[in-house]
Amino acid sequence: AGATALLSGCAEDSTAADGPQPGRDSAGDRNRLHVPPLVESSPGAGQPRTFDLIVQAGRSAIVPAGETDTWGYNGTQLGPTLRVRRGEQVRVNVRNTLGEATSVHWHGMHVPATADGGPHQSIDPGATWSPVWTVDQPAATLWYHPHPHGQTEAHVYRGLSGMLIVDDDDEARLALPRTYGVDDIPVIVQDKTFDETGRLIDTTHVGTGMLGDTILVNGTAGAQFTATSDRVRMRLLNASTARSYAFGFADDREFDLIATDGGLLAAPLRTARITLTPGERAEIIVSLTGGEQVMFRSYPQDLGASGAGTGADDMFDVLRLDAAAGLRSSPPTPDRLTRLDRLPASAARTTRRFEINLDRINDEKMDMSRVDQVVTMNTTEIWEVANTTRTPHNFHVHGVRFQILTIDGQDPPAELAGWKDTVYTPPGIPLRLIMRFTGSTDPVTPYMYHCHMLWHEDIGMMGQFVIVAPGEQAATIPTAEHQH
Ligand code: C2O
Numbered sequence: 001a002g003a004t005a006l007l008s009g010c011a012e013d014s015t016a017a018d019g020p021q022p023g024r025d026s027a028g029d030r031n032r033l034h035v036p037p038l039v040e041s042s043p044g045a046g047q048p049r050t051f052d053l054i055v056q057a058g059r060s061a062i063v064p065a066g067e068t069d070t071w072g073y074n075g076t077q078l079g080p081t082l083r084v085r086r087g088e089q090v091r092v093n094v095r096n097t098l099g100e101a102t103s104v105h106w107h108g109m110h111v112p113a114t115a116d117g118g119p120h121q122s123i124d125p126g127a128t129w130s131p132v133w134t135v136d137q138p139a140a141t142l143w144y145h146p147h148p149h150g151q152t153e154a155h156v157y158r159g160l161s162g163m164l165i166v167d168d169d170d171e172a173r174l175a176l177p178r179t180y181g182v183d184d185i186p187v188i189v190q191d192k193t194f195d196e197t198g199r200l201i202d203t204t205h206v207g208t209g210m211l212g213d214t215i216l217v218n219g220t221a222g223a224q225f226t227a228t229s230d231r232v233r234m235r236l237l238n239a240s241t242a243r244s245y246a247f248g249f250a251d252d253r254e255f256d257l258i259a260t261d262g263g264l265l266a267a268p269l270r271t272a273r274i275t276l277t278p279g280e281r282a283e284i285i286v287s288l289t290g291g292e293q294v295m296f297r298s299y300p301q302d303l304g305a306s307g308a309g310t311g312a313d314d315m316f317d318v319l320r321l322d323a324a325a326g327l328r329s330s331p332p333t334p335d336r337l338t339r340l341d342r343l344p345a346s347a348a349r350t351t352r353r354f355e356i357n358l359d360r361i362n363d364e365k366m367d368m369s370r371v372d373q374v375v376t377m378n379t380t381e382i383w384e385v386a387n388t389t390r391t392p393h394n395f396h397v398h399g400v401r402f403q404i405l406t407i408d409g410q411d412p413p414a415e416l417a418g419w420k421d422t423v424y425t426p427p428g429i430p431l432r433l434i435m436r437f438t439g440s441t442d443p444v445t446p447y448m449y450h451c452h453m454l455w456h457e458d459i460g461m462m463g464q465f466v467i468v469a470p471g472e473q474a475a476t477i478p479t480a481e482h483q484h
C-alpha cells in the first residue's frame, strides 16, 4: 500500500522531498536526465557498420540511499543508443562478461532468425556473439534487451536495455527535430524498487508482474531535462518489466504523436495521452514556451482489467521539461509523414488463433524444443489474439511488423493504425493482426511471440515460429546453440 500511496501523490500536494522520488517535486531536487551516449561508428570500405557491446556488472548512483548493483552494456546501467541506417549492413559484437549466460534481442528489428537474439542465441559467460544483418525497414525507434530463457525479467530489471534507432532517407527529408540529446531525446521509462541502502529489490509478483515505486528515465530517478528548442521530439520506450503508462503533460497540453513501434504514422495525431504497455514505443513532438516548466507524467489508465495488481490507478511524475528562456525555433510538424498502405485482410492466406491464458498460449507453455507455428516465406497472415484471462497482457511478435486490423471487431483507433510489433490485449477483447513475412527462411531457428510483461514471458507465455520456403517442413530444433 505504501508504494501505491507514494505514487498516487501528485506534484501539487507533495511535500519537500529528501531526494529524487517519484511523485515529489520540490523545486531544485530533480536530477538532470542522463542521455545514453550515441555510438558513432562508420563502416569501413566493404565492411559492415560494427558496434561493440560489452555486457557488464557494475554499481550505479541512482537513489540517495546508496549505490545500486546494476548491469549495463558498455557501462553500469542501460546501454548506448545504437543508430543504424536502412540499407546498410550491421554487425554487433556482444561480449558477455557476466557470470551467467544472457542474450541480446533487437526488439522490432527485421533480422534473420539466427541474429534475432532470442533464447536460442544464448551467450555464455566470456563468450562473444557477433550477428550480422542488413537493415531493411523504415525509420523507427526500436530497442535491444536480453532474452535468456526464463530470465528475461531479471536481466532487464537489473539494467540491461538500450535504444536502437533506424534512420532512412524518407524520414531524413521531413522537417522533424533530429539533433540527438538536444531536440530529439530518448525517454526510456522503467519502474524499480530500492531498499533503504539503495539495493535494487524484487517486489511481489502481482497480476502483471513486479511493480516498482521509483520511476527512472534513462536510468535517472526524478529526472529533469532542459530544452533549448521550442519543439522537442521524445522517443518514448516503455522498458518496464510489467508496468503500463498513460503518458501526458501536467497541464494536459496536446502533442503530436508521429510514430509508433514500427515507424512513422501517415500523419501526426494531435492528442494529450499515449498509453504504452511494456515493450511499446512512440515518438511525440511537444511544443514549449521559453522559460516554462512542465511535468511529463503517467496518469491513471483504463486497462480494461480490475485495477488490483496492474498499477493502472497509479499516477506519478516521469520527467520535468524545463524550457530555457530563449528557445531556438523549429519548424512545425509536417502534415504528412509517410505513405502508409493498409494491408487488406483479403491478402492473407492463413489465419492463426492465439489464446492467451494464465502462463501459456494455446494451452502450451513455452518449450524451447517445440515449434508451435510454421509460417511460409512471402505470405501474409492474420493472427487473431485473444486474452482469455482477467489480467492485462500484451502480444509481441519477433522478426516482423504488423498492422492491427480490428480490436473487438472495430477498426483500430488512429494511434494504433500504424506499424506495430507489440500491442496491448485487454481481457476478453479479441484482436486481429495482419503481417507479411519476408526476409530469409530458416527451418531450424525459431522466432518468438509472447507477452511482453516479462514475468509472464518467463513463466511460459511464449511460443515459437519458424519461417520456411514454400513446401518446406520445420526441422527439429538443435538443443544447444550456445556461443562459447
Ligand atoms: Cu522485446 Cu521477445 O522481446
Ligand code: CU
Pocket: 392, 393, 394, 451, 452, 453, 456, 457, 461
Ligand atoms: Cu502477460
